[in-house]
Amino acid sequence: xxxxxxxxxxxxxxxxxxxxxAGISAESGVPTFRGPGGLWxxxxxxxxxxxxxxxxxxxxxxxxxxxxxxxxxxxxxNLGHYALVTLEKRAPDLTLIxxxxxxxxxxxxxxxxxxxxxxxxxxxxxxxxxxxxxxxxLTRLPPRCACEGLLRPDVVWFGEPLPYELLKRSIRAVxxxxxxxxxxxxxxxxxxASMAGEALSRGTPVVEINLDPTPLSERATHFLxxxxxxxxxxxxx
Ligand code: BV8
Ligand code: ZN
Numbered sequence: 563x564x565x566x567x568x569x570x571x572x573x574x575x576x577x578x579x580x581x582x583x584a585g586i587s588a589e590s591g592v593p594t595f596r597g598p599g600g601l602w603x604x605x606x607x608x609x610x611x612x613x614x615x616x617x618x619x620x621x622x623x624x625x626x627x628x629x630x631x632x633x634x635x636x637x638x639x640n641l642g643h644y645a646l647v648t649l650e651k652r653a654p655d656l657t658l659i660x661x662x663x664x665x666x667x668x669x670x671x672x673x674x675x676x677x678x679x680x681x682x683x684x685x686x687x688x689x690x691x692x693x694x695x696x697x698x699x700l701t702r703l704p705p706r707c708a709c710e711g712l713l714r715p716d717v718v719w720f721g722e723p724l725p726y727e728l729l730k731r732s733i734r735a736v737x738x739x740x741x742x743x744x745x746x747x748x749x750x751x752x753x754x755a756s757m758a759g760e761a762l763s764r765g766t767p768v769v770e771i772n773l774d775p776t777p778l779s780e781r782a783t784h785f786l787x788x789x790x791x792x793x794x795x796x797x798x799x
Contacts, residue, residue: 569796582661642789646670647672663679665683729753744757770786772787
């Protein structure tokens with residue numbers, strides 16, 4: 563049973579790299595992007611999470627983010643998030659790379675965390691470029707900076723480069739790890755989706771945990787099908 567094999571690999575690994583996607587937050591009630599309930603007013607993420615969409619209609623894009631912020635404000639981390647916190651405490655070296663912008667990993671207590679697509683709990687001003695934490699209920703959309711500039715969510719949209727430092731640290735973690743976990747991601751969005759292939763090309767075991775098969779599944783060393791909130795606690799028991 564590959565659960566035993568994976569548990570053994572994790573127990574002996576010195577350095578672990580973890581990549582998570584929206585699926586790890588699904589059991590917290592946060593809708594995923596491409597699964598059921600992920601759509602908002604029939605828009606696709608690729609239609610709204612772009613600089614062009616924001617330039618064209620900042621209010622509409624902020625309505626989407628405001629809807630997500632309100633949903634996520636009611637969400638709490640689930641057993642999958644907490645299992646990764648326990649694993650980080652145990653493993654000598656664990657880097658958690660997340661595509662999620664929901665802030666549930668830091669809330670659960672993950673420390674060595676790279677939020678490579680940013681966070682919807684931060685804003686960035688288009689005029690003065692100030693980046694600020696912002697968890698308040700937005701009363702006016704789009705929100706404005708104290709300098710009167712237009713605020714945007716501090717996330718990475720399609721067509722935008724990932725923060726260089728975070729990408730560099732992610733690649734270094736993947737290149738240096740003894741095992742990589744890929745959890746709750748459809749492995750469609752680049753460049754995150756290429757990281758597992760990088761590990762495999764170095765002979766590093768890659769363990770995928772997902773409800774359904776993805777383009778990674780047949781290449782992964784182990785594919786554990788099921789809910790992250792069920793499987794992860796069993797892996798660290
Ligand atoms: C860039 C932030 C270049 C905003 C997001 C090749 C190379 C480079 C780029 C590209 C390329 N090909 C195409 C591109 C362009 C594009 C891209 O990848 N497009 C895709 C659609 C083909 N990439 C980019 O634009 C990236 N930028 O490369 O810039 C560049 C370089 C220099 C200078 C200029 C430009 C930027 C990508 C980042 C986009 N931003 N989000 C926001 O969130 O509001 S992406 C968005 O998708 C989220 O971040 C999300 O995390 C991410 C990935 O989605 P998933 O997390 O995988 O979620 P999904 O719903 O898809 O899947 C959920 C999975 O969970 C499913 O598999 C499901 O089965 C599973 N699941 C569900 N429940 C559970 C579960 N699993 C376990 N347990 C459960 N309970
Ligand atoms: Zn400003």
